[in-house]
Amino acid sequence: MKIDARAPKASLAPSVRVSRLEYTYPDGRHALRGIDLAIAAEESVALVGPNGAGKSTLLLHLNGILPGKARRGVFTHSHGLEAGSRPIARSGPAVWIDGLPVDDRNLREARRKVGLLFQDPDDQLFCNTVLEDVAFGPRNLGMTADQSRRRALDCLARVGLTEAADRPPHHLSFGERRRVGLAGVLACDPVVLALDEPTANLDPRARRRFIELLGGISGIKLIATHDLEMVLELCPRTVLLDGGKVVADGPTRSILDDAVLLEKHGLERPLSLELRARFAEERRAWGEAPGDTP
Amino acid sequence: MSSEPGIAPLTSSWPSRLIDPRAAIALATLYVVAVVAVPLAWWRTLGGLALGLAFVIGVLGITPRAILGRWMGLLLVVAFISGTAAFASAERARLGLIPTALAMAAKSALAAATMLTLTSAYPFIRLLAGLRGLHAPGLFVDSLYFMERFRYLLVDELDRMMIARRARTFRRSSLAWGLLTGLLGGLFLRTLERSLRVHDAMLSRGWTGELKVLDE
Incomplete structure (x- = not known):
């Protein structure tokens, strides 16, 4: 199912373009099967789908991490245009960020433009202090130690964790680690924020705080998540992936309100929409039997 | 809780705040070289060096018990090295085993x-900053840096695996060797997977193979 006609895509050139992206894991699992996606500037897009749909794999392609592995010989993969059912070798890139093709020549710039927030903050925070970790990106992007320190402190202030600057990451709560991870990504000043399950494992208060933080960040946001209530709050557009394919792409409300579509693809209607639908149904039922009002 | 990361120091006395870690590392290394250079039967010299070390420990305000506790952990290694080295040493003929x-x-x-x-x-x-300042090989310092960061995580991970094992073990007994090796093997695989994910996270923030830190 495609709802492209209703998708609120900008008519301008997209800031993120993915064209017929294919990816096969070394165990032979075909993770992405010809993904096409275009995201305009300032758009917030949710990437939803069941486990194993290819959401995280797609995010890893945005800054060239996955094909990079194959080039280094760690993994084998296919990454090409599909001809019938047989992947063929790709001669050019499949992902463009801000018009820049994500390939060997542009990896550094592509990685600066795409900030990737990993699902597990312990994967993301590898330095011995919070400040060092947030400054890691700016240092690698060529800023001096002083500039990086200032940038890191600014970003820590944005996520409300200035006082944690000198603490080791393992002394922070899970929610705080998640916010430090976000600060580390923001410190690279990305054009695109790619977030992998940003609210997973957070308690309600930390989740609320993180959602508010995300809501206050401008720029393109691509959020892979199972938290459909968050999607309703943050993302006007939703892309539903299943089996490595885009099965629906359109306004969040129409996709998340389609119980049949969601169930078919391993999801369920968010509780707020479900209650609203039931309430509307009951009202209709009452309306059909006038005089029966309690 | 110490505000500085890493293994909590046992002291915060003035010498350790005053003396640059580079100088401390250099002095400690020189001391070790001196100890190694002392001929085997020179007990008085070794005694003098031991007194010197005891004085430093006293000035630093470290309780000998704390040092001894950690030293006991190395006892097996010390005994093994001494035993094998003594057996192979030419001095054995002169002094006895x-x-x-x-x-x-x-x-x-x-x-x-x-x-x-x-x-x-x-x-x-x-x-680590001191080692970096002394131009120790970057790979060595970076490895120690990551070891320090992920030490806690691996211990946590092992704890969780042990708890999961206990939750499904219905008899009171010590850990069987087969299970222990299985746990360690599992931990190794998890470590490997995590290292790949950490590497991805580093790449995504512009890592080019050189760890750039703020205290350079």
Whole structure:
């Protein structure tokens, strides 16, 4: 199912373009099967789908991490245009960020433009202090130690964790680690924020705080998540992936309100929409039997 | 809780705040070289060096018990090295096996105690900065840096695996070797997977193979 006609895509050139992206894991699992996606500037897009749909794999392609592995010989993969059912070798890139093709020549710039927030903050925070970790990106992007320190402190202030600057990451709560991870990504000043399950494992208060933080960040946001209530709050557009394919792409409300579509693809209607639908149904039922009002 | 990261130092006395970690590392290394250079039967010299170390420990305000506790953890290694080295040493013919082994054990113990004193006096992260300042090989320092960061995580991970094992073990017994090796193997695989994910996270923030830190 495609709802492209209703998708609120900008008519301008997209800031993120993915064209017929294919990816096969070394165990032979075909993770992405010809993904096409275009995201305009300032758009917030949710990437939803069941486990194993290819959401995280797609995010890893945005800054060239996955094909990079194959080039280094760690993994084998296919990454090409599909001809019938047989992947063929790709001669050019499949992902463009801000018009820049994500390939060997542009990896550094592509990685600066795409900030990737990993699902597990312990994967993301590898330095011995919070400040060092947030400054890691700016240092690698060529800023001096002083500039990086200032940038890191600014970003820590944005996520409300200035006082944690000198603490080791393992002394922070899970929610705080998640916010430090976000600060580390923001410190690279990305054009695109790619977030992998940003609210997973957070308690309600930390989740609320993180959602508010995300809501206050401008720029393109691509959020892979199972938290459909968050999607309703943050993302006007939703892309539903299943089996490595885009099965629906359109306004969040129409996709998340389609119980049949969601169930078919391993999801369920968010509780707020479900209650609203039931309430509307009951009202209709009452309306059909006038005089029966309690 | 210490505000500085790394292994909590056992002291925060003035010498450790005043003396640059680079100088401390250099002094400790010189001391170890001196201990190693002392001929085997020179007990008085070794005794003098031991007194010197005891004085430093006293000035730093570290309780000998704390050093001893950590040193005991190295006892097996010290005994093994002394035993094998004494057996192979040419001095064995002159001094006898046991005196040779004892002298070597004394030297190893002094060297280990020196390094324990150093790591007890400074937070690990400052020692790493000192090593970097002394131009120690980057790969070595970076490996120590990551080891320090992920040490806690691996211990947590092992704890969780042990708890999961206990939750499905219905008899009281010590850990069987087969299970222990299985746990360690599992931990190794998890570590490997995590290292790949961490590497991805580093790449995504512009890592080019050189760890750039703020205290350079």
